Each structure stands twice: as C-alpha cells, then as structure tokens.
Amino acid sequence: MRSAKDFFAPLAVGAPAPVREVPARPSRAIHFFDPSNPKMAAKVPAMVGTVDVLLGNLEDAVKADKKIEAREGLVRIGQEVDFGPTQLWTRINSLDSPWALDDLTTLVPAIGHKLDVVMVPKVQGAEDIHYVDRLLAQLEAKAGLERPILVHAILETARGVANVEEICGASPRMQGLSLGPADLAADRRMKTTRVGGGHPGYLVRQDPPKGEDGTAQIEAQRATYQQDLWHYTVARMVDACAAHGIYPYYGPFGDITDVVACEDQFRNAFLLGCVGTWSLHPKQIAIANRVFSPSVEDIRHARRVVAAMGDGTGAVMLDGKMEDDASLKQCLVMVDLAEQLAAIDPELKKQYDAIDAEPQGA
Ligand SMILES: CC(=O)SCCNC(=O)CCNC(=O)[C@H](O)C(C)(C)COP(=O)(O)OP(=O)(O)OC[C@H]1O[C@@H](n2cnc3c(N)ncnc32)[C@H](O)[C@@H]1OP(=O)(O)O
Ligand SMILES: CC(=O)C(=O)O
Ligand SMILES: [Mg+2]
Known part of the structure; x- marks a missing residue:
C-alpha cells in the first residue's frame, strides 16, 4: 500500500499533480454513443450543451470488428468537436481484452487534453485501478498534459462489489462508480435477462387473510409488491463513494421504450444518493436531466x-x-x-x- 504522504505525488516524472478533490461537475446523464456508427457520430456536435457528459463507448455494444474504427472515430470527434460545457468521457475496453492498451496509448496522446474521464469496465479490485493509474501518468507525462485524466470504474463483477471500498480509494484519480447491472447479473449468476430495471418475479406478497377457523387462506387474492433487484448494490456503491469523496451513478436501463420504468429506476438512484445515470438513447437524456435535478x-x-x-x-x-x-x-x-x-x-x-x-x- 502506498504511504499517505505519497498518495498525491504524480506516478510518473512530468505527469500532472493528482487532484486533491474531485471536481463536482454536473453529470446527470452520461450519454453513450458508438463512434464507429456514422449516424450516432454525426449527432454528437449537436448534442453538445444538451447533455452533461458525452461518452465515446469503445467496449460492449461496439462490434469486435469495429473496435479500431470506434477508437479512431473517437479521436476524430475529440479533435474536431468543441465540447464547450459538456464533458467528454470514454469507456475503454476491459483490461484483459486485446484492445484496452491501444485504447489508452492512442487516446491520451491524441485527445487527452479534452478527455475528462476514462471509464474502466469490469474492475475487480484496486490492482486494476493501480495499473490504469500508472499507465495514465506515463502517457500524460509523454503527452505533456497539464491536468490529470480522472478514472471511473464500473461495478459489474461480484469481486468488484466485494472490493468496492478499496476500488474507490485506490487512486486520487477515482471520480466515481457506475452500476453495471447486465454483466453483474451474469457474473453473479442471477436469473435475469434484462439490462437493469426490475423483474416481476422479484417480489414480496401480502400475508394471507385468516379464515373463520383461523387458518391462512393462501389461495386468496393477495397484493404483491415488486422489489428493486439493485437496491443492495446501489446502496453499497453510494456508501463507498461518499466515504471516499467520489460520485455514484446508476447505469444503463435497457428497455428504451419503457420511459416510465426508466424514470422510476433513475429516481430511486437519485433518492439513494446517485448524482447521475447513463443514457443509451437520445430520449433517455431528458429523463435523466429531469430526475437528477432537484425539483422546484x-x-x-x-x-x-x-x-x-x-x-x-x-x-x-x-x-x-x-x-x-x-x-x-x-x-x-x-x-x-x-x-x-x-x-x-x-x-x-x-x-x-x-x-x-x-x-x-x-
Ligand atoms: C450493458 C451496457 O454496456 S450498456 C452500454 C452499451 N450500450 C450502448 O452504448 C447502446 C447505445 N445505444 C444504441 O446502440 C442504440 O440507441 C440502440 C441500438 C439501443 C437503438 O438504436 P436505434 O434502433 O437506431 O434507435 P432509434 O431508431 O430509436 O434511433 C433514432 C435515432 O437516434 C439515433 N441514436 C440512437 N441511439 C443513439 C445514441 N446513443 N446517441 C446518438 N444517437 C442515437 C439513431 O441513429 C437514429 O438516428 P436517425 O434518426 O438519424 O436514423
Ligand atoms: C453497464 C454495463 O456495462 C453492464 O451492465 O454490464
Ligand atoms: Mg458491462
């Protein structure tokens, strides 16, 4: 473990000094786009100013044969677009994939001065953050960057959840955490097939009424109440983030057409302490902006x-x-x-x- 005295020293000669406090920049919606998709990429300039964060996604949802196109597309967008008040983030490929190293070694020299946050998927423990931390410092030093790029981890493995506190505290670069309900469900062997949101089978049922002889009428009509599958993980994530001065986010809500349930899931996260969520489709941006802004x-x-x-x-x-x-x-x-x-x-x-x-x- 690093000494507390060294914690805020740059990890490479010439790298910018780590931040002592994570800037509290609004990030109600982290809007995902696939830079290899020409239609989505073309919409990015017009989205500046309408959403708090634009995130060029390089990982899941980008086809394997489009990974390099997506990376190069993001470089082009990063170089050409003036992001004004909107933050630019990226989600790199997972650290065990054939693409993660090239993602970082390409993006940092090319658009590192515009990148606010690198989102790292499938983080298992502090060791993953330490690896990215040192590599980013080396790349920042080489590129002559003047401010450090922050790191955001997705909580989407059982081991990641077990190690959530050490992940949050692993580096002064840590900006926040997002829930990754799809990969997390698979890793935990949960029996769901959805990307986030609830499940009608996860419920509690009202006690049975008693008959005249005092026996329970279990066949009687009884109200059921659907429960939130993600409550435990979001609550753990919120506590870990608050304890380390970083920011928690809900993640994706995959049922793009169900804007009502999407809003409910986002609001639960807002009330529990999350500062924002992901938007996968343009119509989720307005929902996130509304929910993650305190009401009048x-x-x-x-x-x-x-x-x-x-x-x-x-x-x-x-x-x-x-x-x-x-x-x-x-x-x-x-x-x-x-x-x-x-x-x-x-x-x-x-x-x-x-x-x-x-x-x-x-
Ligand atoms: C579990 C996880 O890892 S979640 C994170 C990874 N997943 C993602 O990033 C998914 C991102 N989103 C998408 O890929 C798409 O929104 C999809 C596949 C879900 C739906 O796409 P479509 O079927 O094209 O949706 P739809 O027809 O409603 O799109 C309407 C328009 O919005 C555009 N659009 C859709 N999603 C986005 C987006 N995320 N950003 C910008 N534009 C978008 C479409 O290109 C289309 O443009 P057009 O009017 O010029 O034709
Ligand atoms: C968010 C994400 O990557 C997941 O749910 O798997
Ligand atoms: Mg995932």
Whole structure:
C-alpha cells in the first residue's frame, strides 16, 4: 500500500499533480454513443450543451470488428468537436481484452487534453485501478498534459462489489462508480435477462387473510409488491463513494421504450444518493436531466429551512415539522446541487430563480 504522504505525488516524472478533490461537475446523464456508427457520430456536435457528459463507448455494444474504427472515430470527434460545457468521457475496453492498451496509448496522446474521464469496465479490485493509474501518468507525462485524466470504474463483477471500498480509494484519480447491472447479473449468476430495471418475479406478497377457523387462506387474492433487484448494490456503491469523496451513478436501463420504468429506476438512484445515470438513447437524456435535478418544490422547501435555521444550530418548527442541524444539512445538499446545475442549465436557473419572486409564505 502506498504511504499517505505519497498518495498525491504524480506516478510518473512530468505527469500532472493528482487532484486533491474531485471536481463536482454536473453529470446527470452520461450519454453513450458508438463512434464507429456514422449516424450516432454525426449527432454528437449537436448534442453538445444538451447533455452533461458525452461518452465515446469503445467496449460492449461496439462490434469486435469495429473496435479500431470506434477508437479512431473517437479521436476524430475529440479533435474536431468543441465540447464547450459538456464533458467528454470514454469507456475503454476491459483490461484483459486485446484492445484496452491501444485504447489508452492512442487516446491520451491524441485527445487527452479534452478527455475528462476514462471509464474502466469490469474492475475487480484496486490492482486494476493501480495499473490504469500508472499507465495514465506515463502517457500524460509523454503527452505533456497539464491536468490529470480522472478514472471511473464500473461495478459489474461480484469481486468488484466485494472490493468496492478499496476500488474507490485506490487512486486520487477515482471520480466515481457506475452500476453495471447486465454483466453483474451474469457474473453473479442471477436469473435475469434484462439490462437493469426490475423483474416481476422479484417480489414480496401480502400475508394471507385468516379464515373463520383461523387458518391462512393462501389461495386468496393477495397484493404483491415488486422489489428493486439493485437496491443492495446501489446502496453499497453510494456508501463507498461518499466515504471516499467520489460520485455514484446508476447505469444503463435497457428497455428504451419503457420511459416510465426508466424514470422510476433513475429516481430511486437519485433518492439513494446517485448524482447521475447513463443514457443509451437520445430520449433517455431528458429523463435523466429531469430526475437528477432537484425539483422546484424541494428547492423551495430547502431554502425555507436554510432561512429558518439562521446560524444552522438548534431546532425550529416549519409546517408542523421539526427541522434541525441534520435536516439543514440535507437541505444544503439540495441547494448546493441546484446552484451547480443552474450554472450550466439556463432553463433550470429560471425555475429556481422564480422561487425568489414568489410571495412570502407561498
Ligand atoms: C450493458 C451496457 O454496456 S450498456 C452500454 C452499451 N450500450 C450502448 O452504448 C447502446 C447505445 N445505444 C444504441 O446502440 C442504440 O440507441 C440502440 C441500438 C439501443 C437503438 O438504436 P436505434 O434502433 O437506431 O434507435 P432509434 O431508431 O430509436 O434511433 C433514432 C435515432 O437516434 C439515433 N441514436 C440512437 N441511439 C443513439 C445514441 N446513443 N446517441 C446518438 N444517437 C442515437 C439513431 O441513429 C437514429 O438516428 P436517425 O434518426 O438519424 O436514423
Ligand atoms: C453497464 C454495463 O456495462 C453492464 O451492465 O454490464
Ligand atoms: Mg458491462
């Protein structure tokens, strides 16, 4: 294990100094595109400014015979497009694949100055992050980059979940984690065939009513409640990320047509502490932007609590409810997020600013 004193030293002579704090940049939707798909690639310039993160995907969903085309396509897009306020990320191929090394050694010299985050799939433990960490430092030094490229890991193996805390703390480059429900389900031998989302068979059932003789009527009509297959993993991921000052994300929702269930899954993740999610299709961007932006009602309430709490200590009553130091902290999470989002989203800024113009007591 590296000494705490060395943790923030560059891992290669001439590499940029590691960040001491991961920048809190809005990333409600990480929108995936396949740079080898001409139709998708052509849409990228017009998507700048409409989505927080554009991610050139090189891994799964890119055909094996298109891997080099995808990598070269991403280089071209990275060089030609002005990304303005939108972050540019990539998902490289898995570290045991024939492509991962060339992904990094090609992308960093060519577009490293524009790449904000490298997403690494199928991370098993800290050793995978250490490998990428050192390689990136060497490539950054060689390319003369002035700021470090951050690393995001996908949690999609049972071993990765077991090692989630050490993955989060493996490098100052660690920016965040995403849930990878498809590969994780396969690795765990779960019996699902979907990419994220729920399953009608994963449920609890209301207790049976009792008959007159006191026996359970198990054949009676009983309500069932579908449960969230991903709750445990998302909750672990949120805790590990919060403990290490990095950011948790839900991942893909594969049923592109079911925008309602998609929104529900995203909202569960938002409420549990995730800062964003993936978008696989243009129509998922608006869902993610809506869900991962605090509502006007929440911001109105949060600002009232902040105002009512004065110096931030003690307890007050507001609308019949107790507010104190701890509920104030929850409200500040919302208010801070709203400020970050308002800085990049003019429509949201208008909505949040309008709260100030409302009559007192509204
Ligand atoms: C488990 C995991 O690893 S998840 C992550 C990996 N998976 C991905 O990245 C998948 C990315 N998304 C896709 O490949 C596609 O959206 C698909 C295959 C799901 C659906 O694609 P299509 O059948 O073309 O969808 P659809 O016909 O609705 O597309 C409408 C338009 O949006 C475009 N489009 C679709 N997805 C995207 C995208 N992600 N980015 C930009 N444009 C897109 C299509 O090219 C099409 O363009 P056109 O109007 O010029 O013809
Ligand atoms: C996100 C991803 O890669 C997966 O679900 O497998
Ligand atoms: Mg995967």
